[in-house]
Amino acid sequence: MNKELPPGLALQKVDERIMTLNVGPQHPGSGHMRIIVQIDGDFIVACDPDPGYVHRGEEKMAEYRNYITNIPHLERPVIHDSCNVLYPYVLGVEELLGIEVPERAKYIRVIASELNRCVYTMYWLAIYGIFLGHSTMFMWPAGDRELLIDLLEKMTGARVTHAHFVPGGVRNDLPPNFEDVCLRQVNYFEKRIKEYAAIFYDNPILIARTANTGVLSREDAIRLGTTGSVLRASGVDYDLRKKEPYDVYDELDFQTNVLKEGDSYARSKIPWLDMMESCRIIRHALQKMPKSGSVRVKLKPNPKGGDASVYKRVESGRGSLGCYIVSDKKPEPYRVKLSVGSFRNLIALPYLLKGEKLGNMPSVYWSLNYWPVEADR
């Protein structure tokens, strides 16, 4: 202990009560990322999220591909929500190239992106359920999700990673008889998710575990720049579909869900309430959609943008998702930057976990609606 140290060196004093735990990156409770937590007994005193394990260089890759061949890889960050991930990019390229999208295509895009939002949320809910040890809540969403995946597969030809949106509309028109099938399955889906109330959301065990854990106040939510369900669970009414309507959202009838509590329970309830709104949007859009017409504007091969830049954002399953594109008169974009909701919500994690019990970490962490691959891009 009393070893002679070389001059200039000093030993750091160690706090023997504090233990550092390394959760992840393979831990099922963290996804593809690491959370370094320091605990005192059972309580977390500090937490340092460490993302970056699934960085794929999507943004750099986009500089070497043209505006069309960028589509399949740009939807990879969130394959369950691939239409919404692509949405801001496609809207941006349309503005750069000055394309006017046919009316029917706009409705098809809204339907596809709402279906996709539900598919993503169901997957997220399934994992949230299993994090809390509720395996029925893993099985049910994973099964009911199939209803919507089936619709998307009929519509776009792929179960995930649809590559359906293109600048100028969508790749193909709806298959015959799609409206009836869609209405039937969406109605049944809505009936099913309402059944989740008794087994999950009104379940006293869940409420006891998640209410009043990881509380994010309204002021902190705004100050930290959180978005999507995290922001709305803290009492801020902010939904880009209402605030900056894109395509035909301003013509559709829906409302945004806001809760005041800001705890894990409220954060996990908002996406579930949003799914019911999505069902309403889909029904209304199917009703208002023009029954025939073009769905895609023909572009010339290798379209070039002018000397311009554009920023577009949409409301994805995880909050605001922006895409900044700079073009320099070449067929390839000069720069594509994604601003993703997951990364913005992760910033809140160290604040939420301070003083929580270690056992609450998975539920607080996953209630942030975080998707590791999207945050790393």
Next chain:
Amino acid sequence: MNTATGIIKALNSGIKHLAIKRFTLRYPEEKLKFVGDGYQFDPSTGVGIAGYKGRHMLFHDHCTGCQLCSIACEGVAEAIAMVKVPEEYKQNKKAIMPQIDYGKCVFCGLCVDACPFYALYMTNDYELSSFSKEGLIYTPAQLQVKPFVSQDSEIKITDRGATHG
């Protein structure tokens, strides 16, 4: 609601499902039904025709060897290589046709959108596993074969719930 009723209600909503037919699809005994014969593209209108994006199908009597599909795939997955074919076709002087490596293909269908001669479509075939990497490379002759895909299950919704009947 007090705690005991809440827990009983939660249990009850799960137990009700014991009497309901399962929803799960029993793959591979049952297989899902798709719309149409696979994704196709009509170059005259510039719009695709809805269908499943599975393994490709190449029509030798339409393909001109123009390489547009291969150029389209270069920015995506570099899955298409143009190879020599032994047959001679009037419209295909160079006698080259696409060969697709399904170890690389991501089934985006952009090559189908690129073909101006109605020569490349996609089919409902999605069971493409192989024991070797070479087995995933499909030559023009293999791509010419129309796959047989059994499709028997669809989602059926009744008052008692949904099944894959």
